[in-house]
Amino acid sequence: MENNVPDLKKITGRPKLRTDFPGMYCPGCHYGIIARLLCEVIEELGIEGKAIGLAGVGCSFGGMPLTIDVDWTSCPHGRAPAMATAIKRIHPDATVFTVQGDGDLGAIGLGCFMNALGRGENLTTVFLNNAVYGTTGGQMAPTTLLGMKTTTTPLGRELKTSGYPLHIPELAATMKGVSYSARCTVHTPANFQKARKALKIAFQKQLNGIGYSLVEFVSACPPGWGLNPLDCLDFISEKMLKEYPLGEFKNVDSLD
């Protein structure tokens, strides 16, 4: 039979490193997009054979290790930077990175994270900020916006009782052991491309042996926010990015 199909050229597809495991995230969650980005950047840099990922507690705990085909471990709440420290010290040629949510890194693990920055560990952290505890059902996170309703701030987060939202990349930028600190999103195609660049720079810093690198992703959590996936995109543009401006906060090629 004659083949009428014209010559097809594959121009896109699933990243090689994306395993067959189905995504575990809610519809409209941005973690799946970020996982894809991680796959792409790790492939582009050719470091899949050396990469070791550490997933914090939260929706990335099983989600990242099961879907990205590199060495992984899941970690207890907030302790990924301590575990990554030892792994990197033992295998200095490996590319060691943590993926941690806002509760994991910003609340229960803030001390552990800051001390790793203080030591100037040669690590990379992907910080997922969706302003709520998604896995446990939508409680307040350290990054919850003022006035934002969560299950533990039923009237909206109040300054008087719950304090201010936490700005991790800005905080990291003040630390001498940090080489790169940036915030991005994947909520529009243009921002996805910018995020790819930021993530690549962050890994490159580690490959160059320069200190700690960090990229925050402001990310949607439809059930946590009580919004449908499309409204989440507006919420990011109109609310989240007002509190959490995008951009680079530090980018140096050597540490003092």
Next chain:
Amino acid sequence: MSDRIFVSGNNAVARGAIQAGCKYFFGYPITPQSEIPEYMSRELPKIGGVFVQSESESGSIYMVYGGGLAGERIMTSTSSPGFSLMAEGISYLAETEIPAVIVNVMRMGPGIGTGGQGGQTDYLQVTKGCGHGGYRAIVLAPASCQEIFDLMQVAFFLADKYRTPVLLVTDFILGQMDEPIELRTLEFEPLPKKDWALTGKEKRGGNRAAHIAAFFTYGGVVNYHMKQIEKYKEIKKAEVRYETYMAEDCDLLIVAYGSSARIARGAVDMGRNKGLKLGLLRPITLWPFPAEQISQLSSKVQKVLVVEDSQGQLIEDVEASIKTSVPVHLLGMWARHNTGGGGIIHPERIIEEVEKINGK
């Protein structure tokens, strides 16, 4: 002939670890064990190893967890309050079956306790699964500097063999006292390669290693426990260690471990000179506990006396081991010659107690 040197118990911990091939140490200062991280910070860089001073004992245990996952022999040491902070991480080590050695140089607690005072008040904590979830870890309790040095090597072997955290407990007295030791290398059976270690998948021919919590694995957490139950049975069968002293023909059997066992041994000699037929059983593994051996010996004696520098913890395991109605007495911390930092239970006090029990 191997070298003989004069060292403290804490020094013997560090030397024993290095003898066992441990090149990575993660620790935090706390009295009375700080000589261990100090020694490691000095010596490990010389042999291409790594010492990291963490921000807390919580930091230490998770560095240990990471280091264990990376496939190397790793350890940390601490004292009682720090050990409580580590308990959570030890639970994770047990869950993911990552080998690690954790040394607890006990000080008297609870709470802050006191850094400059001995005590054996962590017995229940170390033997009953110190963190959440119901697991067991092998617990070694040496009673001399030589035994500390040797058991550190045993600890690393057992950790690798059974893929389990191994705890080694000493105390203020054992940590700080000096004794001669022979720097001997113990021989062990060969161990399987750690093909599960995180190294980057290129070192495994492109096959990745992924350690995700038990609940993500086939059969979930219950399946994990079933597997552990089998492993614990195997450990109980093969790894019970204990020592007896004049126990064959004794009327009264003393059970004591660690520094209290040293003192009790002196009391046995003292008592024998006075015509008291005393004997000693010293558990070397606190878990697995020498229950069978205590059960057998106790059936041949009139009385059992547990000597421990605590309010009575070891006695729970001794009583649970004994199947007859032989009376079990306790001599605890109240028998110290004073309640201050230097207070200890003297052998004379043990003899006094024996005579009291005997109704003299």
